[in-house]
Amino acid sequence: MTKPTLSRRAFLASSVAVAGTAGLMPAWPTPAHAQMGKVLRLRLDGDPDVLDPGYMSGGIEIEAQKQCLPFLADYHRDGDTITWKKTPFANRLEQRDPTHIDFELAEGLEWSDGYGPVTAADVKYSYERMKGTDWSGYFEALDHVEVTGDRTGTIVLNKPFSPFIMVTLCHGPGAILSEKAMKDVGEKFTTEFPAVCGPYTYSATPGQRVVYDLNPQWSGPKPGFERVECNVITQVKAAELAFEAGELDCTELGADTLARYTAEMPEGAEITTAGELQYMWLGMNTDHPKLKDKTVRRAIQHAVDVDAILQGAYSGTTTKSNGIICPGLIGRREDTKHYRYDPAKARELLAEAGISDLDLTLRTLNTQERMLAAQIIQANLAGLGINVKVLPLDSGPYWEMGQESKGDTWKELELWLMRYGTTPDPYEATQWFVSDQVGVWNWERWTDPEYDRLYEAGIKETDPQKRHEIYVRMQEIMEETGAYVWINHEPEAFVHSAEVKINAAPSGELNYRRCKPA
Amino acid sequence: MVVYLIKRLGLSLAVVCAVILVLFSLLHLIPGDPATIALGPRATPEAIARYAAKMHLDEPVWMQFLIYVGNALTGDLGVDVFSDRPVTTIIMERIGFTLSLVFAGMGWAMLLGIPLGCLAAVRRNSWLDRVTGVLSVGTIAVPSFLVSIWALLIFAVELRWLPAIGAGEPGDLGDQAVHLILPAFAIGLSWVGYLARMVRASMLEVMGETYIRSARAFGLRPRRIVFGYGLRVAILPTITLIGMGFGGLISSTVFAEIIFARPGIGKLIFDSVMARNFPIVQGGVLVATGLYILVVLISDLLIAWLDPRVRETL
16 A cells, blocks of 8 residues: 655645745835935824814824915924914914914915915904814914905904914914815815815825825925825834835834934934924822922922933933923923932931821823833832832823812822923913813912913013013922922934935924925 | 524624623723713813714713614714714725735635645655644744734845835735735734644544545545545634634734734724724724624534534534
């Protein structure tokens, strides 16, 4: 009886055939970086879901609006300071007095799909409509828009509000819509613009990409690229690899990759930092029995080694914070006033408070960097004899823990790591700590009449130097409460081909039409 | 066979009902207010009220459940929290990408794994058998997300032979096929090992049967004995494995879809979990579960059709 065999030769022949087929596949063209001036390839961290400025989430949706809708003003970097300037959509944008802003639209601006010219009536419709939307907070100071001609008008504020241009007109909510087109779509839209006016048109393939092609009706300045392809890549690591594979010309960077690239930059790449409009701090509940004594809070202020957190948790890629006002903004402080890292002083203060044994809970969002930061704080405070339990939380319970309307957790709140984002004006960061925010966003639960008074003064004041002094003083008041250890400002950093010059808003939204071949 | 089919369909329906119950509970079991979790901490009261109305959160829980089940049975899986687009439409846009990836991944694994298993069994204890054994265990042991990253680093980043991201130009089948190679390789590799091991073990058992000895005694050609008689019987347990594999791959493609930034059901569910977009999470998981049950059902029915003994086992 013969043993059944499958011929090895036959098997190998089949395998070779399969391998040969694979080998005969054409050599795939090596993806090269952008054909300069033709196509710019970028990353989107998700699908733009709601393009309507009134109901958007922000971020990538603002990026889309900036390419396809008119704005009166845009961010401008003047040295280290972030300021504003009028866009090509406006011939004139002037603050006549504290409550009146005059504008004149540029000539020849046409809406797509036959909706006619862009008019001052469109500006009036767009801004007054915003008062009834999810982004109404940005238009609280708007009274109405006065139309004085086809292309001219005046934005009338109901109170002096100096940040209006920076906070509202430069940002996503400042987008102008076609009144006629909006009426045709029922005054609300999601994934398609009712009409566009800008250098690019918009088309999206959900889950895959968004493509911006040149708008044939656009008569303003030509953008740097004929086409912008934005690939939907939700994970930042995947986008970084795509950049390294040459399939993207620019992408945002995570903190660890930023550190790696800073140490060893990939060939032909550059890093651009858009802004650092996030501020993180260690907060303390001044109402909690364990922390009611200011001396204990001051001891904790002196015990936390912020430099160790910046190195250990953020690989040295973030900027040390001295308050809630971010780098590049009016009111930014150069140093702390009431504390610095000094373990000996911290021990002395704790002894002065008569504390020898203290157990505290530190709550934090469950992300890698924050967990590392929390552990460093835990180690710092252990050196003082304070036993800290780190409690990581998911975003749901985390964002509710200090809000009185969401339960009783605020009563147990002791220490927490918090990060807020802001727009490029100091007013926004300071609004969360006024007296009526206690139990809402002021989880530290202190009040100070001087702070409240300065907050109102800062909004009205138009002189930059005076505003600077106001906001510096406000941060000193915050620090003096002992309820804060300022930690850092995380950057919005982009890696891009050295052959591309990118333009990004301080809050991290890329403005494709201002990107150019280097 | 009809009774078997009815029993299996009943069982599948029970599983779907259990999944619906779990998915519905998900929204209410997660700590925190569902509207605030979905819309973010600084959502306006108006937006929260709109969301609550849209999700029927203002109704009693039992009523919410009935509404959800009723809608799901009619194919209405709700609307995306953010864009207001129907969840069914969003899922249908992605499902083709996942299915093509699953078929490509399992397809190449079958093409290589089954012949390798046969050869290893026929050449038992030869160097080929040993090498196949080592490679099989090796490929099974390495998780697919690791293979994805390595494949991407080697073939896309270093060598730049194959694309790193995306599903290819819409409408260009050639480009889409090229974009399928690396992810399909990554998710299929461990299945080469599984299938080779399974087929080898089954074949060894079958090749010792008397009817195989008879076939040899009749002087039939070895290839015919192996593929015509041996594999035909030995493939039965492998069909079950392949069925479960197809089902499992539908959900486990998530790693490849994330790493290669491909659209698909797994990535859609993952992104929606991150964005707390509960209607899409619920709809996506329900559809993925439905597909899993369908594929397992088909494989069970196939086996029952091939092997009458199985029909009595339910």
